[in-house]
Amino acid sequence: MNILQRVRKGDDGVLVFGNHPAVVQSILDFDYLSGKKEPSVVGIIAGNRSAQKFFFGKSEILVPCFKSVADIPKHLRPRVQWMLNLQSGRRAYESTVAFFEAFPQALGGHIFAENMPEMQATELIARFGRKHLIAGPSGVGILVPGHLKLGAIGGVDMHQIEAGKLSTAGSVAVVSTSGGMTNELIRAVAAAEKRVSFSVAIGGDRFPVTSLTDVLKLAQNDEATKAIVYFGELGGSDEYEIVEMLKTRTLTKPVLCYIAGIIDEAFDEHMQFGHAKALVARKDESARAKREALREAGALAPETFPEFLREMARLPSAPVRLPAAKRSRVAQAGDRVVDIMSLTNRQKSILSTREIVDLDAVPQFVRGGKLAKQKDNGFAAAALSALLGSEVSPVTAAFVENIFELLIDHGGHVSGAVNTMVTARAGRDMVSSLAAGLLTVGPRFGGAVNAAAEQWLDGVAQDADAADFVEARTKKGALLAGIGHRKYRVGLGDPRVAALSGFAKLLKKHPHYDFARDVEKVTTRKSGSLILNVDGVMAALLLDILAEKEGYSAAQLQKLTEAEFFNALFIIPRTVGFIAHFIEQKQNDEGLFRLPDELLFERKKGPKKGE
């Protein structure tokens, strides 16, 4: 099967390099308007983000982003067949090499950059040019109507996809050195009531990876293609490749060419035109010489562009083929019906894919006039399923229930409670007072759970020796999260830590918990108060529980710490505690709080000058 046949069979997965949202969106619009069920864009290589939002039809989708080719997960890899490289000329070479090294079986790609050094382009030709179809450097990419849009080719707004009939497969191959003229010719083919079989913008650079000859061979061997239209310019000698193929009869399909650059004759000296190659260096590189050579070899090469268009209308073409089921009265010519109006005015939303509460499953607490038996730890289970996006096992729910109950309140002395109470007494409302309390949560108060989770994950991932780990941290001047207590110490254990530790017995393995305990052994040798505290044990055991009971991988746990998930386990119950303190203050109604004089240390003022 050749490359075009494979594309038409569905090998259309694209990996995008670089950031060009309009181009990516146009590919997704093309996919949708071509009737695909799945978008062809598999992922985007762009740093600093985990996903980017686009529309597929009317609905928004997330396209995953990766830092490098190595980060693409296994399950996505088999889909990747094409590279769309939208990076600058300074970076495109390296990423192209990385792509084809990682995906040697891929069909090809497109390099958009116009300023890739010649030496890098010839290197790519030597390494990948034989096996893959690679459009560029420069140009606008590859189009197989109805199946693949690799690049800006054919336009980036959906009116253009409609006007160029990009969703309907036809029989005229469009080949061009110029990106802009590729689109002009695609439109001209549609206007001539024909459709495109495939199109490649070879690019105006001096050394396109896939050469004109390679593309013409593809057209010659493609059953769907009945005729070829070609746009070329003055400069370079590519057109002599066509001449050679026509002469040797390796190309037998009708070829219609427009070779631009007659204007060069108006000037005293040869001029450098827009594309790198567009400069006449030898006599036979002029537009006129090339036109004549093509005509002599049997190609059509009209003198003016209007004549060229008239010839285009006369080219042989096959009737448009589409499965009968997809025809409709509107599309008598066999065009796919594309409803672009429905896609206009699409509104971007704040991304939310998560259904927090299942509206179809309203909990029923009373059945038949009686209190019904409820699930154990129902609130914790429902909260977790909202936070994690999936149902959790009974052990996980029980552990979190245990944490919730433990952490509701820790008395009125702690700073968050103090701030809540002070705000309440200043006459503020519940939400303001609660916010004052919550805004206190941070690295020194309540916010250490997440830090502890990061730390235990790190230690286990490195397979670190606890003593070395502690040494390395303290050397850097970093504090150990989840270690140390003001009151409890060795010999006077924290009963809450003991209670939670019981969960370790419900697990087959608990590497994070073990590591935390090993660290505790090291730190308590320094001071008896440096014991594993509630934050530390919560974080360690929850990591182990999520790994064993919910099947989380290390990478997924890492993502949870990056989203600060573990701090939620403190904030949720403590919100209850803060509200309790607020209500109490409202009921006591003691008036504005002022710090008693003896509690405020005032620096003695020095004697004033002159006294």
Added chain:
Amino acid sequence: MARVKISEYRAKKILLGEEYKGVQLRSNNKMVIPKGKWVAKVDQGVKKRMKQGLVVVGKVGADILKAIRSWEKKGFSQFLLEPLVPHEAGEEQYFSMERVREGIRFLHTREGGIDIDAHPEKVHTYVYTAAKDIADISKRSGLPKEFLTTAIHVFEKNFFGFLEINPLVVQGENIFLLDAAVLVDSAGEFFVRDSWSEDDVVQGRAKHAAETRVEELARTTPASFKLTVLNPDGALFFLLSGGGGSIVIADEAQLEGAGKLIANYGEYSGGPTREETYLYAKEVITLMLASRAKKKALIIAGGVANFTDVRSTFLGIIDALTEVAPALRKAGVKVFVRRGGPNETAGLALMREFLEREELLGSVHGSDDIITSAVGDAIAAAPV
């Protein structure tokens, strides 16, 4: 991007390093001619310097300064002094290297001083693809292996696209480069170290101030801007878009017999912003107002863009036209438009409305009309 020529001084400095004894002189710096006899020449990429009288051989200080002053009057500003290498004509050879698809192509003649275009039978061609080819090329050409190895190393390390040494003087193992021309790959500028830079690029002709400003604009954006002034007093001014489409449109003018009326060639592409397009359009429009032609037309045309936004680029052009609309009206300028692409309908409507209001309207065509519509209308409106 493209291959551009660098000065002979820089080319030889890269090729020969410390050994090179040439001296570069620039008009805006103080000129000191060192003692002794020198070959002096204009070093701005000009072809056939000997014929044009832009070289003097074996002269001393005062005579050289006199020659330089006369060259400055012709508009040149960059010169080169080199020691004289006495040699026999029989020792001269032609040698060139060019990057091609397969690697590097060498052209070589054992006879020097001949026009290689006129005597293709005397030119030997060798293609280098990998290090293993050097021995064979050396054997067949008679050029020392060491010389070839160094030449290839320098060629690749410095992102050369083309190197011509004519004549190359071979005296046994000693090789002299009497005249060297180098085209570098401008896309390599980011990658080279201690080599050439933008500063070393020469034009072969004096540049118009508008061209310089457009080059500066192009350097600061990923979009593409090009401008060449062909005839400052021309009648047809082009504000074209797209590397290929712009040539098709200019071709039409030439085919219609209006080639000599063309004032400029240029194009913008690659999705420039409104502001960038404004700056570019302003250069073309200023040129147009300065032209002494009686009847002038502005042709804003291009193919059906893939991703350049028609609306925002047209807004930029309208910004530039707005500034001088009364002057354009007074000069009787008409504007002819053909364009397609993203936001085509909105862009064309804005342009039509503006041109009508300002009484500048020639015609406005969209992607349903042929790409040459605007230039055709403009020529029809101003008969040649």
